Amino acid sequence: MMDARLLWAFFRPSAWGRRAQDLVRVLSAHAFGTRHPLFVQFLVTARCNLACTYCELPPMRFAEMTDAEVSGVLDDLCAAGMRKVSFTGGEPLLRAALPAWIRQVQARGVFANVITNGWFLEERAEDLRGADLVVVSVDGREEAHDAVRGPGSHARALRGIEALRRVGVRVMTSTVLHRGTVDDIAYIVDLARHSGAVAIFQPVEFAPGCTPAAAADLVLPPDDLRAAYGRLLDFKRAGAPLAYSKWFLERAVRGERPRQCRMAGRLFCSVLPDGRVVPCNVLLGLATADGFLDARQGGVREAMRRMPRFECGGCAAGYQPLDAMLRWRLWELR
Numbered sequence: 001m002m003d004a005r006l007l008w009a010f011f012r013p014s015a016w017g018r019r020a021q022d023l024v025r026v027l028s029a030h031a032f033g034t035r036h037p038l039f040v041q042f043l044v045t046a047r048c049n050l051a052c053t054y055c056e057l058p059p060m061r062f063a064e065m066t067d068a069e070v071s072g073v074l075d076d077l078c079a080a081g082m083r084k085v086s087f088t089g090g091e092p093l094l095r096a097a098l099p100a101w102i103r104q105v106q107a108r109g110v111f112a113n114v115i116t117n118g119w120f121l122e123e124r125a126e127d128l129r130g131a132d133l134v135v136v137s138v139d140g141r142e143e144a145h146d147a148v149r150g151p152g153s154h155a156r157a158l159r160g161i162e163a164l165r166r167v168g169v170r171v172m173t174s175t176v177l178h179r180g181t182v183d184d185i186a187y188i189v190d191l192a193r194h195s196g197a198v199a200i201f202q203p204v205e206f207a208p209g210c211t212p213a214a215a216a217d218l219v220l221p222p223d224d225l226r227a228a229y230g231r232l233l234d235f236k237r238a239g240a241p242l243a244y245s246k247w248f249l250e251r252a253v254r255g256e257r258p259r260q261c262r263m264a265g266r267l268f269c270s271v272l273p274d275g276r277v278v279p280c281n282v283l284l285g286l287a288t289a290d291g292f293l294d295a296r297q298g299g300v301r302e303a304m305r306r307m308p309r310f311e312c313g314g315c316a317a318g319y320q321p322l323d324a325m326l327r328w329r330l331w332e333l334r
Contacts (some may be wrong), residue, residue, distance in 0.1 A: 021081070034266070035265065035266050035267075035269075035304040035305060035307070036080065036081050036266075036267060036304075037077055037080050037081065037082050037267075037268065037269050037300055037304060038081060038082065038083050038084070038267045038268060039082075039083065039084045039085075039267065039268035040077055040082050040084070040085045040086070040268060040269060040270070040271060041085075041086045041088055041268070041269075041270040041271070041280075041281045042070075042073075042074075042085055042086065042087050042088065042270070042271045043062075043088055043089055043090060043270065043271065043272050043273050043281055044065075044070060044087055044088070044089060044090070044092050044095045044098065044101070044273065045064055045089045045090040045091070045092065045094055045095055045273050046061070046062040046064070046089065046090045046272075046273045047064075047089065047090045047091065047094050048089060048090045048091040048094070048117070049091055049094070049117075049119055049120075050091070050117050050119065050149050050150050050153060051150065052117075052148050052149050052150075052176075053148040053215060053218065054148065054176060054178070054204050054215035054218060057089075057090060062272060062273040062274045063273070063274040064273045064274065065273065065274065065275050065296070067095070067096075067097040067100075069275065069296055070095075070097070070101060071097075071100075071101065071104060072296065073271060073275065073295045073296060073300065074101060074104055074105055075104075076295060076299050076300045077105075077271075077295075077300050078105060078108040078110060080299075080300050080301050082105070082110055083109075083110060083111065084110065084111040084112075084113075085105055085110055085111070085112055085113075086113050086114070086115055086135075087101065087102070087112065087113070087114045087115070088114075088115040088281070089115075089273075090273070091116060091117055091119070091120070092114055092115070092116060093114075093116055093119075093120040093121070093124055094120075098114070098127070099127040099128065099130075102114070102128070102130060102131055103130060106130065106132075111132045111133075112131055112132050113131060113132055113133035113134065113135060114128060114131050114133075114134045114135065115134075115135040115137075115174070116134065116135070116136060116137070116160075117136075117137045117149065117153065117157065118136045118137060118138070118153070118156055118157030118158075118160040118161070119153060119156050119157070119160075120160075121134075121136065121156070121157070121159070121160025121161070121163055121164060122156065122159045122160050122163045125160065125163035125164050125166065125167050125169070126167055128164065128167070128169055129167045129168065129169060131169055132170065133169075133170045133171075133172060134164055134169050134170070134171055134172070135171075135172045135173075135174050135200075136157055136160060136161055136164075136171060136172070136173055136174065136197075137149070137157065137173075137174050137175075137176070138154070138157050138158070138161075138173045138174070138175055138188060138191065139154075139175055139176050139180075139181050139184075140175065140180070140181035140183075140184030140187060140188065141154075141184050141187050142154040142155065144180045144181050144184055145157070145181075147180060148176075148178075148180065148218075158191075161173075161195050161197065162195075165195065165196060171195060171196070171197040171198075172197055172198045172199070172200060172243065173188060173191060173192050173195070173197050173198075173199045173200070174200050174202065175188050175199065175200070175201045175202070176202055176203075176204055177201045177202060177203040177204065177220065177225075177228060178203070178204040178215075178218035178219065178220060179217070179218050179219075179220060179224075180218065182220060182224060182228050185201070185228060185231050185232065185235070186231075186235075188201070189235050189240045189241075189242070192240070192241050192242075193240065193241060197241065198241045198242070198243050199240070199241060199242050199243065200242070200243040200244070201228075201232060201242075201244075203219075203220060203225055203228075204218045204219050204220070205219065222255060225252075226252070226253055226254075226255050229249055229252035229253045230253045232244070232249055233246065233249040233250060233252075233253055236249055264279040264280040265278075265279030265280070265304070265307055265309075269304055269307075271295060271300075274294070275294040275295050275296045275297075276292045276293065276294050276295070276303075277292060277293060277294075277295050277300060277303035277304060277307065278292050278307070279307065291306070291307075291308040292307065292308070293306055293307070
């Protein structure tokens, strides 16, 4: 099931007035194709202290908004109806203003989470004390993790998780599933259990123009990927803290392609470090295309309204329970 704190943030009685407004926006998006930034991935930087093999950002170069400009775009997003924001990158903790941005949106009733490689968490955990959720990348055991992320990164991520626990922050582990990590599923599930975390697994998917060529060698063959989903389904049935539903995993075992994020560009969007608004940060290849507007020039609503149409067959990078709710497919949450 979806994280209980996120559900409470959306359905507590004090939020019912806003939820009614959100319901109208969701219905409008389905019926008329209108666009509202309810859920936002905000890439506050493309810089990162690591250089992961499968990351698409290193060869890309983005101008970076100032702290004040990021704050202004966040105000605009809140005014446009944003309800959840994921601060990501790059490595978002390279931006010193991150704690202030979290407080800024939370003061407007927005659920704020951070997606991090974990390198700086041990020293910065206190800064994130108020975050609603912190997602930490852990790609299997130390050998597998460090092979793609860099020496020492596994140990620092685990120490960071412990530091977050000490200050009372909810944690989710995020594991990139590939040839080097597929045998470490049980390790990650055990880590999540003992850390009080929820685990999510995202397979490497090669997309020309969006994924580095080196990542192609990490992609799991279809039979191996289905077998991996089968192990995850067994753990889910046994009560393991996995973010995906049994409904989703059952279909993944059968080889059905995920159909997530179908509301990208309609009910959620990504803001790039230079201020441009795109449907999805996974499709960073779109960043070189014309037509995507800077949120600082004309505002977020106008940037979404004029966003070029795009087609996506779905991928495994989204958060399936949230997508199921947006598409009114609540049976997918079981």
